[in-house]
Amino acid sequence: MVDVSKLRETAREIISREDVRELIGYRAGTYGFRARPAFVYDPGEVDQLIFNPACVNNLATYITLEEKLPVPRGQEPDLRKVAVMVKGCDSRALVQQMAENAYERDRILVIGIPCTGVVDMDKVQARFPDVLGPGEISLEGDKFVLIFDGRREEIPKEELLADKCKRCRFPTPLVYDVLLDEEVAPFATDDYSDVEALESRSQDEKWAYWEEKFSRCIRCYSCRNVCPMCYCNDCILDRLRPQWIRRSVDISENTAFHIARAYHLAGRCIQCGECQRVCPVEIPLMELNRKLYKDVEELYDFEPGVKVDAPPLLSSYRPDDPEDFIL
Amino acid sequence: MNGKPKIGVYVCHCGTNIAGTVNVEEVRDFAASLPDVVVARNYSYMCSDPGQALITEDIKNYGLNRVVVASCSPRMHEPTFRKTLESGGLNPFYLEMANIREQCSWVHEDPIAATEKAKRLLEAAVVKARNLEALEQKEVDVEPSCLIIGGGIAGIQAALDIADAGFKVYLVEKSPTIGGHMAQLDKTFPTLDCSACILTPKMVDVANHPNIELMTYSQVEEITGYIGNFNVKVRKKARFVDMDKCTGCGDCAEACRLAGRIPNEFDEGIGMRGAIYLPFPQAVPAKYTIDKENCLFLAKGKCGETPKCQEVCQAGAINFEQQDEIVEFKVGTIIVATGYDVFDARKKPEYGYGIYDNVLTALEFERLVNASGPTGGKIVMLERGKKKKKKEEEAEAPKVPKSITFIQCVGSRDKSVGNEYCSRVCCMYTAKLAHLVKDKIPDCEVTIFYMDVRAFGKGFEEFYDRVRREGVRYIRGNPSEIFRRGDKLVVKAEDTLTATPLEHETDMVVLSVGLVPRSDNREIIDILKLSQSSDLFYLEAHPKLRPVDTASDGIFLAGVCQGPKDIPDAVAQAKGAASAAMIPMAKGKVKVEAQTSVVNEETCRGCGFCVELCPFTAIELVEVNRQGWPVKVARVNEALCKGCGACVAACLSGSIQQRSFKDNQLLPQIKVLGVK
Amino acid sequence: MKNPYIPYEAKILEAWYETPGDRCIKTFKVTFADDKVWETWSHRPGQCAMVGIPGVGESMFCISSSPTEKGYLRFSIMKVGKNTTAIHELEAGDTIYVRGPLGNWFPMDEWKGKNVVTIGGGIGQAPLRPVIQYIRDNRDDYGELTVIYGARTSADHCFKDEFQDMMACGDCCCHLAVDVEEENWPHFVGFVPQLLMEVSPSPENTIAVTCGPPIMIKFVLKNLEKLGFTPDQIYTTLENRMKCGIGKCGRCNVGHIYICKDGPVFSYEQIKDIPEAFA
């Protein structure tokens, strides 16, 4: 577990640096057990920072989400570093972003958090719907400990653990300037059993399955906005000329949208699970991403977000790539 | 273009070729009903003069700004109709064609289905045409100079031609001398000219030509740019001999402590040299080179008290401090003439090459029969292991073989070693070598095992006849094994003409090894991004019509690097490449692909996916100012872009688009064709 | 009541380019396909309409003709995006759809008897043109009319002929400017706010109306204040992205004001304290 005083001390040092503009970390949420992103601009604000298993957000998103106001003539843009706290999975987003030239390594200062797993907040919420909080969550051994309203509850880890953590192979950040704790050894593997189960169903079953999910989509594009890899400044989903996906919400456009989004992440999605987490109508977006992830790994031996200098999956090839499907 | 698209549609009958199956009137009427079509006509032959005149007239009368021709394949007449538009005063890229012949009337018998399909294809052309844009066929200036890589006969010939025409030539040769393989040969088939006699004058011409800058012992390191404007970086390897001072007297080579102890590459290892050497007496330039891998002083730091060569060189040319030198220059065109390697006979262990001293490759044998070779042209039995022969012991005269056996097609036409192709020269050089044997040792028994004899060239068949008449025995059969029996070699084979197995005893076996791509081919491939054909020789742009061009404009091929050929063919191709290279140089300008890609720098996110993928390195990331912020965006070098569009499909945000194949031009087509 | 989302079918009577270039401006003179529409139609200077093509979309444009010009509406449209590009493709005889009139208008009646100065830049002259035309067509009702207009180059000037006419005819005072020096340009060289100071109209019984790019407006407002104009003497129009034009779709608001309904015409008095109006 990350020592909070050390976290804050480190943050204080970093945000005091001349060359650092802001620090993105976590703070307590407004209700229940929630934590949420915190933006720190001066040393006086560091005491709000926390880290615990409720810190689910992938903060790497904010590095590419920044909306740059036009710099008034005669002024210089603020190009100071952004410091960001990342867990293992989140760090892969940084690696992938840098592999895609989104920014240079020296534009960010990475505070790495070796991660023992975060909770699935929906599961927590389902168990404790009435807690206004603030509630605290921590991990002790193989149990999550929840403290709220003067009560303490222990819940076995796997009951609340986020699905992505059950498969995480990179709990320790792959890139960092400071590491806040001892490295954590990978405690899980991925067998893609979920993907395989779906693969093995009949075409019509699969379609029925997805049709039901896609029909719920309200096209809020939260899944895109939260995705650290979706940082195009003019996403094709918003484009009018040409209009790839219509704004109208029906099964055709919804499906096309879901294909476009997932396919755009082929070889880029780093499995942080944020898209699925944010989806208000609980579309299992990770099942889409994971299918592509699995194929990419099996067919091309490619894993996104682990090497900064890896060539992009779809901008490279091997002469002997599989072509069993070609006539 | 401002204003409304005004489309003219022209449906060609192509005699009955189209009209026989497709109801052209119906197609025309359908076309006329489409939005923005202001005139639709059908005509017997659109490509004829009157047909084209219809278009130019309509452009004038109706103010057409787009033209759609439904006729044969655009691969056939797109250039024709582009010109038509141009002569009608319209940008030629406002043309779109619908292929209703090759891909419709000729392949579908049912007139109803064919007419229906023709309509759809036409509609797709019309909706694409709506969004076509005028393109500018840009021109770039061409630097009037040429880089030639490889100084074999092909490179030499090309260099001389281009230099004679008045253009500057940079000839870069990897080895210490030019000449290539031809310099190693004794006589050349079928005319039996002495190879050196015809080659060395050319080599000297190269050295003396005011327009040729010769760089031997040099390697191309990097080439950027595009036709007309290549920037070349060449590494001149240190020879440790001052080229200006060396008089080529050869005192150093004699003095070298390693003299006669290092196998001479030029002699295919049959002859020996020292650490300082001249590959062969007529080498150009006639300047010595120290081989730094072997030189005691350079490799070990010590060579006696003082290095011998330095001691004896009166000109003071030896300079152990010499460094590689990088030179940079700009050229307009490039000719690649890097030649070949011979097949490594060790890959056919059944023939015992590398095991038995007197199993030779033909190239080794060329050195053996060569008057300026290690034996002075005497054909003798080899004792390969014993290298440390002292001069005094030379007394013992080497043995002369009484029978010599050639085996053809070693490493050619042989799937088991991956070379399916015919090397084209082996039949003839074998005949030549057989003749030379007969010439030098008239009583030597000469046998040639062959699969077939391919004597297709000018004077070849006659030469082959002559050799047979000289008593050379041709046995049709592919030997399966060579082994030693006593002091003889035994060739085990089957005479396939008589279907008799045989064991043939001989003193010496010469393997007619085939020509294979150079083992270091990749260097040039990586630098120039050349492609290879399936035999791994460099790939020409078109096997018939553009045999000296490559896929990259301004880069040409000459000689065996493009595929096996003999000297006359290599020279002919070199001349072809030279003239191809001279066309843009003579014009001084060259048109570049117009249907190139272009980046919307406003929306590009600078991910570099396109950069990474472009086969022609046409895209780079540049930093631009976006509302005061420095951001990276992709930028296409239009002179380099070949217009494949691969980058377009890779760009997630649709920021890069290929002109004439933009998303907003293809998507409407999909829409139209998707409909049943 | 007619469904406010359904546009009227109209025919283009004439169309011509005002300016060249990528972002060219083309003027369309249109009339309704059904003459009866004219019976119910009335608009006032400053009002707008949605102009569009079914299958492409519609966009808001101000009606750049004065109600005194009978039998047609004019729109001057700059090619900037999807709809405007499609509209630019149209020519005389083509069908176009018009939905309106929308929004409020310049209080021409209140201004009677007053001097009017219009200060426009680029396509910003479009909403000013009906004001000028209206005054010229009701010349006796108003005092002096001063027209100040500028664009980047003389080629970028809209309504070139009309300015020539105004200069010749003498019913108003017309001042033109280009941003940078150019050959044979007899008039002012410099930005519109500078020209305004050059002309220096008196605020006495005068209304100033300005329209143009945001940066120009900003300086014009400053300069008008310098010249002694009070906020209630100054009028401008605001522009924001809009879809419905009838106060439903939400996006055009600045503060609690819906530009499409409460505007586009505002006195500076009305909006000077709404920070978003000048965002």
Place this chain on the structure above:
Amino acid sequence: MAAKKLSKEKVGEVLQELSKFRLITPVKSDDVVLFREIADPKEAFLEYGNSTVPPKKVVFPQTETLFRFTIGNPELREKNVEEEGTTVIFGLRPCDARAMSIVDKLFSWDYEDPYYLKRRELTTLVGMTCVQPPSINCFCTSLQGSPFGKDGLDVLLVDMGDHFLFQPLTEKGARMEETLASYLEDASPGDVERASSMEEEAKGKIVRSIDPQGIAEKLPSLWEDPLWKRVSDACLGCGICTFLCPTCHCFDMQDEVERGEGRRARMWDSCMFCEYTLHASGHNPRPTRKERTRNRISHKYSYYPKRFDVIACVGCGRCISLCPVNIDILEILEQVVEA
């Protein structure tokens, strides 16, 4: 109009009866509750907290046709909402019904929106009280709402445990009572009294609150306040908080053409999207999430009340619960109050 009693066993039959209309009820799709037209009463899922997607989508569909046309033919064919027929939304929550009454003002202000208003006219709202607040983030009571609120509803079903108290509230409600007469019994007088005490109890269970007093007036003065950046830093600019808000009503209009047949349609839009206010010139008056968040809050709590005398928020708590980064309107409002 007198209250009636509807026993819970009869709900199935009632739904059956109502399915002669276009009947819309909460349904469960996986674990998500939303409103859908149902064919079979069994699909209805009435034991729910509140739906993820509010029932506003029934009267203000996410995508709706305004008119149709054929390319090449000048005629425009107005969409006839009437064709959709009489609609019943059964089982919605009071806050969502109240939201509709708030949005009504917008759609009938000045120009009347024929589509929305027609659909409202055709729709009968049968609401269900919240005995338990559906979410910890409910705060309807701060905004003149109530878990037993009647605003906007035609019928209120007060959940009495084993039965509902059927309270018709409008003319449409009365008609509904007639339609369902055979399933309704007379309510016992005690029930009505008990209902009002239950209401107090339910109100008491709502734990979050805000005092809206003065906020409308204060908001404009905080235009430049640093609080806006602070509260919006984490915002993703997604549309969840607005798409799922029962009072949000912004829309975009786009044309679509399919095989020569086209329509002009409108579809939900969100002030949290960056393109929302983007001009063709590239200028954006609300360039960052700060300005957009400020607009969202100001619109609901200042601009709307200024024009329509009512806050455009009913305290359903959806935007709080569903915001992926826990941006909390109550927290923002508290900061506004404190600022």
Place this chain on the structure above:
Amino acid sequence: MAEATQTDFQPNIVAFLCNWCSYAGADLAGTSRTQYPSNVRVIRVMCSGRVNPMFVVNALQEGADGVLVSGCHPGDCHYMQGNYYARRRFKLMRNFLEYLGIEPERVRMSWVSASEGAKWKEVIEEVVEGVKAVGPMNKFQRRQLNW
């Protein structure tokens, strides 16, 4: 799906052909008067590498029952690498669509060289047969019904 409709069913297939190999191959089929089903409608691109995998989705949405992308054989690409990129893109897209329940028969890719007029015919026949076997695409076509 009823048997009868399957046999009557004439699928509509949108094909993207590279200019240098497959389009030329299809032309050759024409020059040799090879007869093949008329269900395929060709869009010419310079290189199979130009074909955006989203085009498949677009075509299916618009009403196509199948999509074919055809390029030069590996190693033969006029632009050297375009077909290799296309191969990766379409392999992934095809697998992905299959995962959603879109029959893989609808998304085909082939290598047809300029000399393979006969192969072009075979490819078409196979694609058409394959699509016929899975029937009309009706999974996420744009439906006017919803309007």
